[in-house]
Amino acid sequence: MKNGSTLRTTKSTLAFNILNADAALAVIKSATTANVEALVQLLKHENSEVRKTSAKELANIGPTVKEVIPALIQALEYEKYGVPSDAAKALAEIGPEAKDAVPILIQLLEHLDAGIRIDSIRALAEIGSEAKNAVPPLVQLLGDQDVHVRRSAIQALQQIDIERLEVVETLIYLLGHWDVDIREDAIRALGEIGANAVSSLIQLSEHDNINTRGRSIEALSKIGPEAKAAVPVLIQLSTNENSGVRIDAVKALAEIGPEAKEAAPVLRQLLEHLNGDIRKNASIALGKIEPEA
Numbered sequence: 001m002k003n004g005s006t007l008r009t010t011k012s013t014l015a016f017n018i019l020n021a022d023a024a025l026a027v028i029k030s031a032t033t034a035n036v037e038a039l040v041q042l043l044k045h046e047n048s049e050v051r052k053t054s055a056k057e058l059a060n061i062g063p064t065v066k067e068v069i070p071a072l073i074q075a076l077e078y079e080k081y082g083v084p085s086d087a088a089k090a091l092a093e094i095g096p097e098a099k100d101a102v103p104i105l106i107q108l109l110e111h112l113d114a115g116i117r118i119d120s121i122r123a124l125a126e127i128g129s130e131a132k133n134a135v136p137p138l139v140q141l142l143g144d145q146d147v148h149v150r151r152s153a154i155q156a157l158q159q160i161d162i163e164r165l166e167v168v169e170t171l172i173y174l175l176g177h178w179d180v181d182i183r184e185d186a187i188r189a190l191g192e193i194g195a196n197a198v199s200s201l202i203q204l205s206e207h208d209n210i211n212t213r214g215r216s217i218e219a220l221s222k223i224g225p226e227a228k229a230a231v232p233v234l235i236q237l238s239t240n241e242n243s244g245v246r247i248d249a250v251k252a253l254a255e256i257g258p259e260a261k262e263a264a265p266v267l268r269q270l271l272e273h274l275n276g277d278i279r280k281n282a283s284i285a286l287g288k289i290e291p292e293a
Contacts, residue, residue: 036061040071043083055086059093069098076104084108088119092126099130109137114146121149125156132161139170147179154185158192168193168200175215190219195226202230205237214248221252228259235263238270246270247281254285261289 039061042054061068072094075087088105091098101123108120121138124131138160141153154174157167174186190197197219204216217237220227230252237249250270253260267289270282 036067036071040075043075043086044078044080046080048082051083051086052089055090056093059090062094062097069094069100072098073101073104076101076108082113082115084111084116085113085119088116088123092119092123095126096128096130098123098127102127102131102133105131106134106137109134109141114144114149117141117144117146117149118152121152121156125152125159128159129161135161135164135167139166142170142174147181150179150182151185154189158189165200165203168197169204169212172201172204172212172215172219175218176211187219187222191222194223195229198223198227198229201227202233205230205233210242210245213245217245217248217252221248221255224255225257225259227252227256231256231260231263234260235266238263238266243275243278246275246278250278250281250285254281254288257288258291260285264289 036058039054039058043051043058045051045054058068058072069091072087072090076084076091078084078087088108091101091105105120105124105127108116111117111120121141124134124138135157138153138157141149142157144150144153154171161167168190171186171190174182175190177183177186190201201216201220201223205213205220207213207216217234220230220234234249234253234256238246238253240246240249250267253263253267264286267282267286270278271286273279273282
């Protein structure tokens, strides 16, 4: 290819033979809202700078030109040169008005390229509540082999619909993940949900699976006083036959503090328990629940 390339303007768009990146970038700089199709074609350029600049221009034009979003949706299906990533980034810039892209973005969550998965996740996150259909596949990505995909999925769920039971349950599961970063992300996400996660956590604290039960109680503990609605269930669990569950429940009551004052009688009984760890944690909990006593 030579530098003598020209980009010829037709009635509706630009018909062109791209010979170098400089020529393509020059066209982008002079692009107007009438040149949407040309900008989309430049998304398929082999030069990454051309693709990124074209995507940025399309994002700047945004939904004010009706052809932009359909054109970007079409670009999501182009397999070469990482075009889906650049198109997804442009759709992320547009945000909720790019909701028509949700079905294809969901499909791209299964793409072999982790970068494309991440950019699709971020686009869905910026589309927000209009992307609620993406919640189940995003939950699946919380188990993705790529740490950046998992973290992006957690962040996206926070922006879309973090309070759903299946999301909370998966975040609780991730509290036991081998990767410390993922554990911390899950804890942070549950903490940000706060009181709105409590009803789901109450349900899960009575789960048949003892690990799910323990992690749910741990999450209630981290939420603290805002988890006061869980106090009746935690009182019941503090007398559970499993000593580990008892101790977890008592620790959660301690973190809820004075809002858990109705637990005081049961905690006093536990001061006489044969298990030293239970006695110790009951004493600590009473000190936090009744600091003036």
